[in-house]
Amino acid sequence: MTRPIILDLTPDAQGMVALLAALQVPDHVRPVLVLFSGQAARVDVAMAHARDLLRAYGLADVPVQAGCPGTLVQADGVGHDLPPGNDGLGAAHLVQAIRACPQHGATVCCAGPLTTLALALVQAPDVGAHLDGIIFSGGAFHTRGNATPVAERNIAADPEAAATVLAAGVPLTIVPLGCTERLKADAVWMEQLAVMGASPATMAARVHAELVAARNGGARGSGVDIGLAAVTPLLALLSPGIFQGHLAHVNVERQGTYTRGMTVAVRGAGHDNALVLESLSVDAARGILRDLLLLATR
Numbered sequence: 001m002t003r004p005i006i007l008d009l010t011p012d013a014q015g016m017v018a019l020l021a022a023l024q025v026p027d028h029v030r031p032v033l034v035l036f037s038g039q040a041a042r043v044d045v046a047m048a049h050a051r052d053l054l055r056a057y058g059l060a061d062v063p064v065q066a067g068c069p070g071t072l073v074q075a076d077g078v079g080h081d082l083p084p085g086n087d088g089l090g091a092a093h094l095v096q097a098i099r100a101c102p103q104h105g106a107t108v109c110c111a112g113p114l115t116t117l118a119l120a121l122v123q124a125p126d127v128g129a130h131l132d133g134i135i136f137s138g139g140a141f142h143t144r145g146n147a148t149p150v151a152e153r154n155i156a157a158d159p160e161a162a163a164t165v166l167a168a169g170v171p172l173t174i175v176p177l178g179c180t181e182r183l184k185a186d187a188v189w190m191e192q193l194a195v196m197g198a199s200p201a202t203m204a205a206r207v208h209a210e211l212v213a214a215r216n217g218g219a220r221g222s223g224v225d226i227g228l229a230a231v232t233p234l235l236a237l238l239s240p241g242i243f244q245g246h247l248a249h250v251n252v253e254r255q256g257t258y259t260r261g262m263t264v265a266v267r268g269a270g271h272d273n274a275l276v277l278e279s280l281s282v283d284a285a286r287g288i289l290r291d292l293l294l295l296a297t298r
Contacts, residue, residue, distance in 0.1 A: 002026065002027060002028065002029065002030050003028065003029050003030070003105070003106075003107060003132070003237075004029075004030055004031075004032045004101045004102075004105055004106045004107075005022065005029045005030065005031055005032065005106065005107050005108070005109055005234075005237070006031070006032060006033045006034075006035070006094065006097055006098070006106060006107070006108045006109070007019060007022060007031055007033070007034045007035065007109050007111075007234075008035040008037065008067060008094075008108060008109065008110040008111065008112060008116060008117060009034065009035065009036055009046070009050075009111050009112065009230065010036070010037075010038060010111050010112045010230050011036040011037070011038045011039070011042040011043045011045065011046035011047075012038075012042070012046070012210075012214065012230070013207070013210035013211045013213070013214040013226070014111070014214075014226065014227070014228055014229070014230035014231060015036065015046060015111060015230050016046070016049060016050070016053070016207045016210055017207060017211065017228070017230070017231055017289070017293065018109075018111060018230050018231045018233075018234050019031070019034060019050055019053055020053060020203070020204065020207050020292075020293060020296055021231065021234060021289060021292040021293060022234055023053065023054075023057045023059070023296070024292045024293075024295040024296060025238065025292070028238060029107075029234075029237065029238070030059075031054070031059065031062050032062060032097050032100070032101065032106065033062065033063050033064075033065065033093060033094065033097035034050050034054070034062060034063070034064045034065070035064075035065055035066070035067040035090055035093075035094065035116055036050070036064075036065075036066060036067060037066070037067030037068060037069060037090070037112050037113060037115065037116060038069070038112065040066075040069065043066050043067075043069075044066075047064045047065075047066065049206070050064045051064050052203065052206075053203050053207075056203045063093055063097065065089065065090050065093045066089075066090055067090040067112075067115065067116035068090050068091060068115040068116040068119055070115065071115060071157070071158040071160065071161065072115060072118060072119065072122075072158060072160040072161050072164065073160050090116045090119075091116050091117075091119035091120040091123055092120075092123075094108075094116055094117065094120040094127075095120045095123065095124040095127050098120070098127040098130045098131060099124075099126075099127060099130060101130055102130075103129060103130055104129070104130065104131070104132050105130065105132055106130060106131055106132060107131070107132050107133050107134070107135065107237055108131065108133075108134045108135070108136075109135050109136075109233035109234050109237060110134065110135070110136035110137070110138075110233060111136075111137050111154075111229070111230035111231075111232075111233060112137075112154055112157075112230075113154050113155075113157035113158045113161060114136060114138070114154070114155075114158060114161040114162050114164075114165045115157075115158045115161040117134065117136075117161070117165055118158070118160070118161035118162070118164035118165050119161075121164060121165065121168045121170075122164060125168075128168050128169055128170045131170050131171075132171070133170065133171040133172065133173060134165065134168075134170050134171070134172050134173070135172075135173040135174075135175065135233040135236050135237055136154070136165070136172075136173075136174060136175070136233060137154060137175045137180060137229045137230065137232050137233055138152055138153075138154035138155045138162065138174065138175075138176065138177075138263075139152050139154075139155055139162075139174055139176040139177065139250070139263035139265075139276075140152040140155075140176055140177040140178065140262075140263060141176050141178060141263060141264075141265050141276065141278075142178050142278070143176075143177055143178040143181065145177065145261075145262075146177060147261060148258070148260075148261065150258070150259055150261070150262040151259075151260065151261030151262050151263075152176065152177045152261070152263070155252060155261050155263055156260070156261030157261075159252045159253070159254045159260055159261045160254060162252045162263075163251075163252045163254060166250055166251070166252065166273055166274065167273070169273075171275075172250075172273060172274040172275065173233075173236055173245075173274065173275045173277065174250065174274050174275070174276050174277065175229070175232040175233060175236055175243075175277050176263070176276065176277070176278075177229075178278065178279075179232070179243070179277050179278060179279055179280055180227065180228070180229035180232050180280075181227070181229075182282050183227065183228045183229065183231075183232065183280070183282055183285055183286065184225040184226060184227050184228060185211055185214075185215060185225060185226050185227075185228055186225045187223055187225075189286055189290065190211065190212070190215065192290050193208060193211070193290060193293055193294070194208075195294065195297055196208035196293060196294070196296065196297055197209060197212070198297070199297075202296075202297070203296070204293070204296035204297050207293075207296075208293075211226075214226050228289070231289055232280070232285070235280075235285055235288060235289065236277060238288070239284070239285075239288055242280050242281045242284040242285055242288070243277045243279070243280045244277070244278060244279045244280070245275050245276050245277035245278050245279075246267060246275070246276055246278065247267070247272040247274070247275055247276075248265035248266060248267045248272055248273075248274060248276050249265070249266045249267075249269055249270070249271050249272050249273055249274075250263060250264065250265045250266075250273060250274045250276065251263070251264045251266075252264075
């Protein structure tokens with residue numbers, strides 16, 4: 001049975017890799033909405049590229065929208081019905097897409113901050129009943145954060161949004177930084193994907209070119225390995241057996257000057273609200289992702 005999925009992606013090469021990979025398994029998943037959140041100029045480019053990709057796969061009817069660029073609360077702690085400077089359409093489209101799916105049918109795979117998803121759950125609490133689950137990349141439990149020493153970037157970007165999602169009562173799977181930090185596009189893996197760029201006019205070649213550009217964009221073009229955390233929510237949905245994890249009750253620190261955005265997982269205390277994936281087989285993950293991307297060249 002084909003599962004409807006909603007992809008909330010980062011507007012970069014990694015986000016395009018996730019979308020291209022998702023399009024290779026139509027018997028398993030079918031995107032029903034694609035969202036991008038981030039800097040407006042990058043989002044516009046990513047949306048145009050995503051529409052081209054979907055059109056090439058006969059999915060021109062799948063909406064591609066911008067997510068919420070703001071946060072749920074102002075710096076002074078005052079709550080918003082909408083993030084500042086945002087019209088809420090990203091969340092509205094998300095609510096519409098979820099409601100159009102069978103009850104307990106859709107899965108949201110989120111690779112960036114959780115603002116759009118949180119706003120949708122606040123504006124329309126009933127949509128939780130339509131979700132089979134939410135899988136998101138975020139949090140740092142047993143490793144140093146990449147936004148602050150204790151906080152991971154996606155959670156630190158909007159701790160209130162993360163707390164809202166964690167409290168929504170929807171089945172959650174969290175792919176934290178410690179699980180994803182070794183999953184990278186390195187030179188060996190990129191060489192395996194070189195065939196993607198053999199026909200420059202194809203959509204696969206376009207995604208491959210973005211990956212190459214991303215790797216060559218750092219350290220004077222020396223080919224710096226780039227993280228593939230944005231792809232892990234999709235991998236966790238398609239191949240859960242390559243991950244290991246545990247149930248826990250997860251909280252987000254929202255008050256501390258130095259600890260804001262920190263995620264804390266408590267095991268064995270009851271009231272578990274998430275499956276925390278603590279490790280994955282990097283070789284298996286890289287192999288699955290490689291094979292999915294190479295399918296796009298056939």
